[in-house]
Amino acid sequence: MKLSSILSTAAFAAGAVASASAVHAQSYEGKTIEYVIPFSESGGSAKWANFYAPKLAAALPGSPTMVVRYRPGAGSTEGANWFQSQQDEGDGLLLFGDSGSTKFPYLLGDPRVRYKYEEWQPVVASATGGVVYLPPDLGEKFDGDMDDLKDPFYLYGSQGATTLDLVPLLAFKMLGMQVDPVFGVEGRGDGRLMFERGEANIDYQTSSAYLANVQPLVDDGLAVPIFTWGALDEEGVIVRDPTFPDMPTFKEVCEATEGCETSGVAWDAWKAFFVAGFANQKTIFLPQSASQEVYDAYVAAAKAVVSAEGFAEEAETTLGVYPQMTGAAAVEATRQATSISDEAKQYVLDWLMEDYGISVQ
Template sequence: MNYHHTTALAAIMAAAMGTTAGAQSLEGKTVEYVIPFSESGGSSQWANFYVPLLSKALPGAPTMVVRYRPGAGSTEGANWFQGQQDKGDGTLIFGDSGSTKFPYLLGDPRVRYEYKEWKPVLASATGGVVYLPPDLGERFDGDMDDLKDEAYLYGSQGATTLDLVPLLAFKMLGMTVDPVFGVEGRGDGRLMFERGEANIDYQTSSAYLANVQPLVDDGLAVPIFTWGALDNDGNIVRDPTFPDLPSFKEVCEATADCPTEGVVWDAYKAFFVAGFANQKTIFLPSSAPQEVVDAYTAAIEQVVNAEGFAESAEEVLGAYPQMTGAAAIEATEQATTITPEAKQYVLDWLKEDYGITMD
């Protein structure tokens, strides 16, 4: 992140501390910000961007630390947080991702957490970029017709994690992609690509900006499309962070036999929304009293409305909405709901292509 932006924001936060001073103070306390992933992916980038800003904006300016609890596609960490619902004094917050929402949507038996009990205070949209090695990327011309017959290897956290979106997209494009399951995070998938063990990858925007853009600059990777973004009417449009890249929908429309309507498209869009349009959410435990929720809401609003925030956030997270208050609650409701038809299509596909069942 640009140092000048960071120091400018810190000064703004310090000057504005009085706006939340009347709330329950966290002075002298330590807030644990738990992320159910490893330190190498986009969730780490996201959490570590917000931590110094939130620490200054919260009443009492508490110390904030990021704790990593990876495992089972993030369900282990989410199950752990479900067991901490009595810790609502403001010293514990949890940051999920689409990889946490997907098993919930699919009825995965590993899931012992209930989103409806948690209290969202920030909903962050994000994006993602698919990229290829130079020898394949230079052949991309807006559709996958000339590239779909290649054999692809993709490092994956699992078909029911956030990787569901790319795996379904690759199928819709008619590509032959052999996922190598078992990587701990998308950062590990990127390392496979760098070592030549995978020849297609995607990263969420924050991790792409930090770790893949340098590869592109050095001629070691070629971006081909993004997942896109939602406009105010719910339509998929180009990603505002990468406006020169086509969206998946554009590539799908240009590729023979790739559906952009009907149940397959509806299933893709449902998981795109859960995985990207509200990809990361910060929650307080269910026992958090309203005054604690209000303190976090006020602090986050103070952060995201501060002069210079949008520019600093775009450098690290991309140019995406950061929603709080009622908007965060609504976004979380949308991101944790799926139609029965779309759910059944995905369950059938997972069983047929990967032998995965949810029972």
């Protein structure tokens, strides 16, 4: 996947601003908009939603109230299925925010999935990153590869192998680590709490949650970051995460670790889910029945938010340094993040069955 196509689409979309008459005709004065995410209030998705909600509300005509609601369950498929059932709510008073944890079951053909991305209307798509960290006694052994960290036995609090945790679990396998996931946590924030309580000795958090909740642990000497998932450049090559440029990427660590390969089907499968889970991870949607007038009003508001003076600096502090795509660019980003090759899909399905006894289809 090339981000250049997304960025060029974004440039085109920036010129295709909704007509003034359509935007001004749509007013939400005195209204309350529900912005639903299928996660708990303690993870990175909650940070992201609460960052955007007041800004979008202020930019919409009439400056409505926007309230973030949480519907966790089944690795986010429960909330996504609920949103699918709300596709006739086209008055602009309902938004939904997904994550890679929502995209993954869709990509894998999980029978729990009843939602249809092609029916939803993307307004904003956000890239993000993620950081893997260890307790100090293990982190001090990290020297750029995982060769000295393959023997310890690791516990990892996980939402499930078909959620966003697919990316770290597959990465840990490729690195030859002995990681036993403890399935069933409701959000990555709960996984972090397990780490803080000493119930887990490896964890990762998305960038926003890491900056807010893990960096203080690092500053206090209670956690040691070892690598990031990285970011994509315009040619689709994994490079260092711009939010954490001093940390090596998983690709760098894999290349330095004996037995880990950055080519072949395992690597292709990991990268496909990395794209869906991080490069184009979170999206804000309107229901299918939202009119063009409603959609245009939201896209105009989103463009106003991301182009506002000071937004980049505030976003860097809260979300990290990543693309924020609106309108047509968000549509294209979503299309790419919800597509996968048959070979990569089959590899992951086989791995899930062999390692965890999970039959997705």
